[in-house]
Amino acid sequence: MSSLKADIGNYxxxxxxxxxTKDEAVLYQAEQFSKSSIQKNISPDEIVNVHYxxxxxxxxxxxxxxxxxxxxLIETMISYGLAYQEYQVLREKQIELRTEIDVAANMQNTLLxxxxxxxxxIDIGAKSIPARQMNGDYFHFVQDDEGNIGTAIADVxxxxxxxxxxxxxxxxxxxxxxxxxxxxxxILELLNRVVERNxxxxxxxxxxxxxxDIHRHEFYYATAxxxxxxxxxxxxxxxxxxxxxxxxxxxxxxxKYNQYVNEINNGxxxxxxxxxxxxxxxxxxxxxxxEVLDVIRKYKDLSSQEIVENVYKYLERxxxxxxxxDFTLIVIxxxx
Amino acid sequence: xxxxxxxxxxxxxxxxxxxxxxxxxxxxxxxxxxxDQARIATAISELARNIYLYAGSGEVxxxxxxxxxxxxxxxxxxxxxxxxxxxxxxxxxxxSTSGGLGAGLPGVKRLMDDFDMESNExxxxxxxxxxxx
Numbered sequence: 001m002s003s004l005k006a007d008i009g010n011y012x013x014x015x016x017x018x019x020x021t022k023d024e025a026v027l028y029q030a031e032q033f034s035k036s037s038i039q040k041n042i043s044p045d046e047i048v049n050v051h052y053x054x055x056x057x058x059x060x061x062x063x064x065x066x067x068x069x070x071x072x073l074i075e076t077m078i079s080y081g082l083a084y085q086e087y088q089v090l091r092e093k094q095i096e097l098r099t100e101i102d103v104a105a106n107m108q109n110t111l112l113x114x115x116x117x118x119x120x121x122i123d124i125g126a127k128s129i130p131a132r133q134m135n136g137d138y139f140h141f142v143q144d145d146e147g148n149i150g151t152a153i154a155d156v157x158x159x160x161x162x163x164x165x166x167x168x169x170x171x172x173x174x175x176x177x178x179x180x181x182x183x184x185x186x187i188l189e190l191l192n193r194v195v196e197r198n199x200x201x202x203x204x205x206x207x208x209x210x211x212x213d214i215h216r217h218e219f220y221y222a223t224a225x226x227x228x229x230x231x232x233x234x235x236x237x238x239x240x241x242x243x244x245x246x247x248x249x250x251x252x253x254x255x256k257y258n259q260y261v262n263e264i265n266n267g268x269x270x271x272x273x274x275x276x277x278x279x280x281x282x283x284x285x286x287x288x289x290x291e292v293l294d295v296i297r298k299y300k301d302l303s304s305q306e307i308v309e310n311v312y313k314y315l316e317r318x319x320x321x322x323x324x325x326d327f328t329l330i331v332i333x334x335x336x
Numbered sequence: 337x338x339x340x341x342x343x344x345x346x347x348x349x350x351x352x353x354x355x356x357x358x359x360x361x362x363x364x365x366x367x368x369x370x371x372d373q374a375r376i377a378t379a380i381s382e383l384a385r386n387i388y389l390y391a392g393s394g395e396v397x398x399x400x401x402x403x404x405x406x407x408x409x410x411x412x413x414x415x416x417x418x419x420x421x422x423x424x425x426x427x428x429x430x431x432s433t434s435g436g437l438g439a440g441l442p443g444v445k446r447l448m449d450d451f452d453m454e455s456n457e458x459x460x461x462x463x464x465x466x467x468x469x
Contacts, residue, residue: 049371071370078378082443089429 125304136163234267391417
C-alpha cells in the first residue's frame with residue numbers, strides 16, 4: 001500500500017491508483033483524504049473541482065456532456081460550501097460561548113456559595129444541581145449569634161442565565177441583612193421589596209425561609225409560594241406536609257407574610273426542596289412526591305448529606321441522567 | 337473591453353438570472369475557471385435577490401478592474417431601498433441564514449476577495465471584487 005499524503009495535491013494520484021487497482025486500501029486513503037480536507041476547511045465545491053480537473057487529465061477524451069455535467073455539479077455545490085464554512089465559524093463561536101458560560105457558572109458557584117452549619121445534635125445535608133450550566137435554584141444558611149440556623153431555599157421561575165442573575169441579586173440582598181435573629185416573615189417581606197423594585201414584571205421567585213431555634217427545637221418558617229416541604233415525624237414514621245401559604249416574591253408591593261412554627265422532636269427531619277425534585281419526570285410519568293419521600297425514608301438512618309445524595313442519585317437515574325429542572329434538596333435532622 | 341461597464345436593472349425575479357448570466361460571461365471572458373465562475377454567479381445571485389426582495393428595484397453592474405492582480409471583476413449592486421440599519425448584524429454568521437434565506441452577505445464576502453458596503457436611508461451599495469489568480 002502506497003502512502004500518499006492525504007493532500008489535495010495528491011487527489012489525482014489517488015484517483016489514478018484507484019482506477020487502476022480498485023483497491024480497498026486506496027479507498028481507505030480516500031477516507032483519510034476526506035477527513036484531512038475537513039480539517040483544512042476545504043469546501044465540497046473545491047473537492048468536486050479537483051475531481052473534475054483530475055479526470056480531465058486522466059481521461060483525455062472525456063465526453064463534452066460529462067464535462068458540462070461537472071460544471072453543473074460545481075454550481076450546485078457552491079452553497080453547500082458556504083453553509084459548511086458558516087457551520088465551522090458557528091461551531092467555533094459555540095465553543096467560545098460555552099467556555100464563557102462555564103466561567104460564569106463557576107463564578108456563580110463562588111458567589112452563591114454557602115456553608116452548611118455544623119451544630120451539635122443537628123445534622124444538615126444539602127445538594128443543588130442545575131439542569132443546565134447555570135443554576136436557578138438557591139439555598140443558603142446563616143447562623144445568628146445564638147447559633148440558631150436560618151435557611152433559605154428558593155427557585156426562580158425560569159432557568160439558565162436570567163435565573164442565575166436574579167439569584168445573585170437575592171443572595172446579596174440577604175447578605176445585607178443584619179446578623180442578629182431575624183424571623184422568616186420579616187426576611188421575606190424585605191426581599192419582596194427588593195425583588196419588586198429591581199426586577200421587571202414576569203420574573204418571579206419562590207422562597208421558603210426557615211429559622212431553626214437550636215435551643216428549643218422550634219422551627220419557624222414562612223413561604224413565598226414555594227414548593228411545600230415536609231417534616232418526617234420519627235414517632236409515627238410518617239411525613240407531614242409543611243403547611244404554609246404566601247405570595248411569590250416580586251408580584252406586588254408591601255406583601256405581608258404569615259409565619260408558622262412547628263416543634264421538632266428527636267429523630268424528626270425537615271425536608272426542604274424545589275419543584276425539580278417533586279416534579280421530575282420519568283418518560284411520560286410525573287414522579288409523585290410520595291416516591292421521593294419513600295426514598296428518604298429508606299435512607300433515614302444515614303447522615304443527612306448521604307440522604308440527599310441518595311435521593312439525587314435515584315432521581316437522576318429515573319430521568320435517564322438528564323435533569324429537566326434544577327434540583328435542590330435540604331434535609332435537617334434532629335439527632336438527640 | 338477593459339473598463340467596459342455592463343448594467344443589469346433588477347426589478348423582477350427573472351432579472352436575477354440575467355445578472356448571473358452577464359456576470360458569468362464577463363468572468364469567463366476574463367479567464368476565470370469554472371469554480372470561480374460558479375462562485376461569482378452565486379454572489380451575484382445573492383446580491384440581486386436582496387435587491388429584488390428588500391429594495392424592490394435596483395441594478396447590478398460589472399466592470400473589469402486592475403489592482404491586486406492584473407485582472408479582476410468588480411460587481412456593484414445598488415438600490416434605493418430602505419437601507420440596512422445594523423450592518424454589523426447582517427454581516428454576522430448565522431444571522432440571515434438562520435431563516436434559510438441562503439448564503440447571506442457573509443457568504444457573498446467569502447465567495448469574493450473584496451467586499452465593501454455602504455448603506456443609509458436612501459439606499460444600499462455593495463461592491464465586490466474577485467481577482468484572477
